[in-house]
Amino acid sequence: MSSSISIGSISLSVFGESHGTAIGAVIDNLPAGEELDLERIYGFMSRRAPKKDGTSTMRGETDMPEIISGFYKGKTTGEALCAVIKNNDHHSSDYESIFGLARPGHADYTGFLRYKGANDPRGGGHFSGRLTAPLVFLGAVCEQLLEKRGVTTAAHIYSVGNERDLPFDSVSVSAKCLREVKTRYLPVLNPDSDIKMRSVINNAKKALDSVGGIIECCSVGFPAGFGSPIFDGIENRISQLVFGIPAIKGIEFGAGFKAAEMNGSENNDEFYAENGEIKTRTNNAGGILGGISNGMPIIFRVAVKPTPSIARSQNTVNFIKKENAVMEIKGRHDPCIVPRAVPCVEAAMNIALMSYFS
Amino acid sequence: MSSSISIGSISLSVFGESHGTAIGAVIDNLPAGEELDLERIYGFMSRRAPKKDGTSTMRGETDMPEIISGFYKGKTTGEALCAVIKNNDHHSSDYESIFGLARPGHADYTGFLRYKGANDPRGGGHFSGRLTAPLVFLGAVCEQLLEKRGVTTAAHIYSVGNERDLPFDSVSVSAKCLREVKTRYLPVLNPDSDIKMRSVINNAKKALDSVGGIIECCSVGFPAGFGSPIFDGIENRISQLVFGIPAIKGIEFGAGFKAAEMNGSENNDEFYAENGEIKTRTNNAGGILGGISNGMPIIFRVAVKPTPSIARSQNTVNFIKKENAVMEIKGRHDPCIVPRAVPCVEAAMNIALMSYFS
Amino acid sequence: MSSSISIGSISLSVFGESHGTAIGAVIDNLPAGEELDLERIYGFMSRRAPKKDGTSTMRGETDMPEIISGFYKGKTTGEALCAVIKNNDHHSSDYESIFGLARPGHADYTGFLRYKGANDPRGGGHFSGRLTAPLVFLGAVCEQLLEKRGVTTAAHIYSVGNERDLPFDSVSVSAKCLREVKTRYLPVLNPDSDIKMRSVINNAKKALDSVGGIIECCSVGFPAGFGSPIFDGIENRISQLVFGIPAIKGIEFGAGFKAAEMNGSENNDEFYAENGEIKTRTNNAGGILGGISNGMPIIFRVAVKPTPSIARSQNTVNFIKKENAVMEIKGRHDPCIVPRAVPCVEAAMNIALMSYFS
């Protein structure tokens, strides 16, 4: 509950506040004796770090996790693995002057109600996007465990504003293609999208505004037959984790909302047998039927809302005085969080799929 | 897990197979001493029953639940409430002849793998849409408990194929409007949509095909300050339940996927204070910020895929022989399950919101 | 929570009230495709039925469960298995006349507070020992699944009042011995105990009183290496289930409270290797070290309090009027519930151990 979750045989707990001492995560019941390459974990996490090209905030975060338990002689022990990430670049004064003012699109007001004013409001506190760092750490751990089980996951920027990338080929996307897109600075499939999306982001920035987007995530190699109907299907597990990422406002699997406009004859994925394997010719199901994997790529897309922190002056309220107010949000903020959210979404997929192997 | 779930302080368990003895549900930890009007429960459930106008299957289901525990002298006891719904209109032979054939879009193949061939395949077994009846029962129970707490929920058909209804007014929708739409045979806001959607459905039927759609669900009166950040927000709870309804392939809250195309200045809901109350002028957040309710209507939409059972001949496989095959699905099937899915989606919302009051 | 529990990958839900329509249980996530011999389940459950020899109540309970889901062609489907047991011998009037009177040793008063007076008080309602019937059903199911995995469990009456049976040989008890004790009408190891215990029970009955006892439970064949340290050890799982049986007031594993009087050199079980197997020469640990099985028999004992319902007049209160009162409990009651609790305790062990195989 809240920042703890049990999913399959795994338990997760994410803790910390943006401007507190540290943030971190505990994951319990991973398989024992699994080697972890820490450099690769740091590499995965650095994909979430602020971009140096102006598309994201310049707040310097080193964000290197220290594993303090559950890891011995380079391997998982099978017991609770805890990693802590120190906070070290506080500009808390930026935030304290605005206490009581509800930043539009943020949880200042709802958090105040929920926690009776006792939560740490600095930098969004526990609601901060910074809390995705421990999630990404866990996703980076699971990525390596999944790889040994033949599963490869990647996400790319499907759209920024109205600018669209190519979609993954939902039938024949390869592990190689997935591994490749993860190496790109802006993870897109169509090289042209890179320039166009940067331009959309820079325009938003110049306009003292921000812009949202869509992320598409795909896994290949996940075996058929995992999952469950009703409340514990693959969709349930993924969506429960994905909505743990602030700013996600929607998720769709396979054809998703497009399926709502289709006829059954069009949406049904025709099965066929080939060399003793069963596949489908299309993949509108996103690799999931009845909550269970069918062996095809698992694919979903999520909607990322535009960064709520914008430089423009905004109308709002002081929720303590219950008065109307006008505010300007100081500090540095990503004009578009979509690029940094890509590894977060991958992390959610990795954790969800790894939960079937423990 | 699987067909059991813990959500807040509530535990649910849904059991049964389409052509078995009975289906049903257990819900544990509801508040004690809450009156339940059984006639209203039956009324709610009858909205899920097959429509008599040709837009849905003609399989006669009485589907009246018998409450066998947790209910005493007209009130909840606070202990596990169990309801059983007998199955009584089996045409199992329709299905047995097709064993081994994977109906496209169905879980025959994935269920076979998951349960090593031991699950009851008749009528889809535990994967059947019939298993939404116990979910709707639980939603009908929660509807009455929520009403006493000032919360009103309704869903309507937002679209069928390309035919769209009007959306709920996400800022000023009233409880009265919500109560009204629930009384309609086809629950739509624009009377014209009724005729047009029937036509879309009938055309699909004539074409031996089916059609999907979108359902929009809204609750008013839910107090601000409920929910949690990260893994146990309102979005997490709703989506975990909503993906318990077969055929749902996507969910979006508030502006949802539209938010991905917006700028922050557009998507941020401006707060204002009025008579000591805090509201927002728009409701792109769907009433949820940081996983916590902000007092505005809670709104989401779900994508319902077209009924996978269609009368046309389809290419598929025999997954036991691992051979290609052609099949025709016999029996009577809804050309569009969207109308019958409306109370299912309402049920998911009701259960999710009620979980905050127990 | 309450009457629902998740243990390992299994979820259980027990529902019903003593004088309601029916009682029952749902168990989710058992392995699929496991044959179940219903006759053996009935046989197991009949061991919980009232004894015909005067040592227990004469209330006629047929208590035969009807499996309504999760069971197909003689095998588990792997989906939620639900069984319902009808109630059919109500003497509710016996109880209604005493509403407001707290039967000493019963949960009438605490249940009234907990459920705000809305719970069904007849026959103890949801607190009744009758609710162990669904638990025993689940234990009987798990017994068969465990047997196929080489695990045999039995419990015997270790004591009634001050009359003690022989203990299980905690080092060398055999599956054969365990299977045998289950066939006995009064399950004791020393034939003399049978007569002596009957006499203790009959004396209590004649004195319009009741008597408590201790049950010892043992499993052999459970493989070494299952379990976990801290909160999810074998002791944690067993005790969580065992305290689901009303009247259990204590549990001890291996030497248990005796260990508290021992020196370490005495209590430590010396390991030795024999034919490539590792064993211990004593079994004070009860087969569990660090929450994990060590391959030796798993042994625990539970304290069963004397039946609180006794025929004598007792001082008590009317908790509605908050006045002192005197009451006589009418109806037929077991002078000693220990014999009927034996299969309940076995059931708890079976479910706990089976939770490691799913």
Next chain:
Amino acid sequence: MSSSISIGSISLSVFGESHGTAIGAVIDNLPAGEELDLERIYGFMSRRAPKKDGTSTMRGETDMPEIISGFYKGKTTGEALCAVIKNNDHHSSDYESIFGLARPGHADYTGFLRYKGANDPRGGGHFSGRLTAPLVFLGAVCEQLLEKRGVTTAAHIYSVGNERDLPFDSVSVSAKCLREVKTRYLPVLNPDSDIKMRSVINNAKKALDSVGGIIECCSVGFPAGFGSPIFDGIENRISQLVFGIPAIKGIEFGAGFKAAEMNGSENNDEFYAENGEIKTRTNNAGGILGGISNGMPIIFRVAVKPTPSIARSQNTVNFIKKENAVMEIKGRHDPCIVPRAVPCVEAAMNIALMSYFS
């Protein structure tokens, strides 16, 4: 699961290994805005620290927890509270020389099997009694929250070997008495017990041996009407936590195993009304009926096995070579862990009771 647990609305996670970087705990969903006096927490934790009088090990542990999240301006935020305790006095070489040797009474062998040899064996790793420090931290936090709700808890040494202290007066024990016993160096009720128990412990030490004991724990002021029947009663919650303390081999509530020797007329606690309050004249139920508190003191006792680490030479096996072996355990070990286990047991009670208020 394993080192994570959900209990009521609280989630706990305990992490770390004895000789790793650090140990710690996360607790989620405590009430927000609760003041915590850190000095009192340190005071509570120091009761678990090694005694300076020779009755326990001399390993120097400062064990001061650093709260790194969930605590802001002296109050709980309501979000995940994480505390980390650094490890800093390693003599790992003491342990590495004995790898493969199963210390009798320890989890070396079972842990090796469970974690496929990948767990950190130094100092017992995750199985170490040191892991009770984070549990005690959580108990110290809950103590303060309970105090504001009128609940006082204390435990005392009920016995060491055959030397018994006086029991708590289970009917009329006062909060003052409980607060007092916590201030004593050896927490006993009868001052004579202090000297006698020290003597028992010192004798064990001289004999290169160790000795076990019983701890009795009591809470007063916990309101009547909290808890649930079947699987989520107060006994279930307490025992689930208590068996998280290594070395606990049994638990009994109220009269416990003594109840097994009683008649019902003796064991039943007679109710009476006094000044509008309902009480019982005896408290064999330990304050719990049907899993629910009845307003009387909540009392339980636990059996603590003698420290398995003893200085004597012991027969055992090398579980890697599967050969018999003889070993001497080097290092400093408590001849009796009972005194240090007292605050651990209190912690389990505090967490269990606090779980009803969140």
